Amino acid sequence: MERQTTEIRQEQIKKAVLDIIFTDGLDQLSTRNLARRVGITEGAIFRHFKSKxxxxxxxxxxxxxxxxxxxxxxxxxxxxxxxxxxxxxxxxxxxxxxxxxxxxxxxxxxxxxxxxxxxxxxxxxxxxxxxxxxxxxxxxxxxxxxxxxxxxxxxxxxxxxxxxxxxxxxxxxxxxxxxxxxxxxxxxxxxxxxxx
Amino acid sequence: MERQTTEIRQEQIKKAVLDIIFTDGLDQLSTRNLARRVGITEGAIFRHFKSKxxxxxxxxxxxxxxxxxxxxxxxxxxxxxxxxxxxxxxxxxxxxxxxxxxxxxxxxxxxxxxxxxxxxxxxxxxxxxxxxxxxxxxxxxxxxxxxxxxxxxxxxxxxxxxxxxxxxxxxxxxxxxxxxxxxxxxxxxxxxxxxx
DNA sequence: TCTATATATAATCACTCACTTACATCTTGT
DNA sequence: ACAAGATGTAAGTGAGTGATTATATATAGA
Missing domain, CATH: 1.10.357.10 (Tetracycline Repressor, domain 2)
Structure with missing residues (x-):
């Protein structure tokens, strides 16, 4: 995965949250799925946000x-x-x-x-x-x-x-x-x- | 715990669901908490309902x-x-x-x-x-x-x-x-x- | 070019979840 | 009194969770 700045990743992650909620439902909103949606791994999520x-x-x-x-x-x-x-x-x-x-x-x-x-x-x-x-x-x-x-x-x-x-x-x-x-x-x- | 009929337990369980949701919030609605609120064990829940x-x-x-x-x-x-x-x-x-x-x-x-x-x-x-x-x-x-x-x-x-x-x-x-x-x-x- | 830093990864943590199992005990009909 | 069925408990199961870690790699400044 190409590297991105934290600012960009934060925006992508927040957008992915809303996407997942509306298309797959709230109980699909795990950090795992979130990472998959953005196209990074789970750990990377926690580099850009300290918690869910x-x-x-x-x-x-x-x-x-x-x-x-x-x-x-x-x-x-x-x-x-x-x-x-x-x-x-x-x-x-x-x-x-x-x-x-x-x-x-x-x-x-x-x-x-x-x-x-x-x-x-x-x-x-x-x-x-x-x-x-x-x-x-x-x-x-x-x-x-x-x-x-x-x-x-x-x-x-x-x-x-x-x-x-x-x-x-x-x-x-x-x-x-x-x-x-x-x-x-x-x-x-x-x-x-x-x-x- | 005194034994009760399935009908009574079902009513108690359903009432407990609404109670927990309103007083403690939705994420406290686990079968564990449900059982505790009714005053029975978790297994007993599944005796009266086949699933959550x-x-x-x-x-x-x-x-x-x-x-x-x-x-x-x-x-x-x-x-x-x-x-x-x-x-x-x-x-x-x-x-x-x-x-x-x-x-x-x-x-x-x-x-x-x-x-x-x-x-x-x-x-x-x-x-x-x-x-x-x-x-x-x-x-x-x-x-x-x-x-x-x-x-x-x-x-x-x-x-x-x-x-x-x-x-x-x-x-x-x-x-x-x-x-x-x-x-x-x-x-x-x-x-x-x-x-x- | 080299080094420091930022970013990404994969494995793993401790924990909770819904649900199951094995077995005990109460209640009821005969 | 006693068998049968209903109701109960304690101790598990595997799967999934949010979060952390050690390690690898890309990028930018000297």
Missing amino acids: RDIMLGIMQDVKTGLIGELRQIALGADGSEKRLSDFLCRHVKYLIENKGITILLFSEAAHMNDKELKENLHEILSEQKSLISKIIRDGMTEGLWNKKLAVDDIATIYMGIPITLNIELILNEDRFDMHGFCKRMFFLMQRMMSK | RDIMLGIMQDVKTGLIGELRQIALGADGSEKRLSDFLCRHVKYLIENKGITILLFSEAAHMNDKELKENLHEILSEQKSLISKIIRDGMTEGLWNKKLAVDDIATIYMGIPITLNIELILNEDRFDMHGFCKRMFFLMQRMMSK
Whole structure:
């Protein structure tokens, strides 16, 4: 195997984690299979990450700087709240489709939940999402777009179900799932829900 | 240990599975821990179930005859669709709170997904839920309660996110989560979403 | 060119897993 | 009372796990 820098290998390994999870399932995610997928041996994995756990933490970090970073930019941006909500949702959906293994990875950690740090990371990711979407909703209410009397937190809760349900549909229905215009359709319903 | 019938042990074992998942996490769900929780030895587990997989199938069967059976009764009942939707949602939420490990168990199987039968069971459970809720929505539209022009499937998708989000909040926020009147509040928003 | 360092390999570690076996003991029907 | 079947235990099995090691080799700087 040709030699690569640690940076490149780390990226390859993290990508392989998501690949394996989505195509073969979570229980195929051993360091052995991971090494085979990347095309190196098992020992080499531990040259680039000090443990399997560290790989997971690295991926979560990517979500924080990648997805959450972009969502934050949208949520805190200068556009009107209607456009921000739409952009937010569509960006969110796009990310999940492009990184199909992510949701499974995150929730499997929640499910196993013996690891404080991993659990906290997940909690941080989700509550950040929820607080960003709450901000957009509140802004929209202030702008007079949406009904001020509604419980922002409840609406945010409903929002949170959308990307999760999308991922479940992706896993279970494979290709049958109609994702064309999915975010627009969901946006439309969210808007009705909040209308005056 | 006092001797018990296979029927009683099977119930104890299935209950212990959900207990362990919710309190200790999925990776503590070994046959060793299962036996310890029930108060018998590991070998005894295999006297009452022929495999660990069979225990999971048994639990899924319970969901089908228990939860799904009740939801079906509500959905196909004689009440108006408004009441049926409310009852459906509240019954759904109540079941998840009383069987906190269920969702994790189901989705962990989806995530591992190497087992055709388990995966199909999950698919059946979820699509049955979705088709029942779709029926209620369609009925409500026919009754003139809700807007006929909306996409029933999209609304059902949003609905499906609610119980899942509830479970995630339960796991991550432990007791902080305000589940008082949760189903009523969600019902209220669903209704707004579908209003004319 | 030579040497120090980074990267890759293969064998192996201690451990846990689901499951099995051999055998003991309780319960029940006659 | 006693045989038969149901339920229990203790001690294993092989396979797979994450992680470590000694060793080999490629690369880059002097």
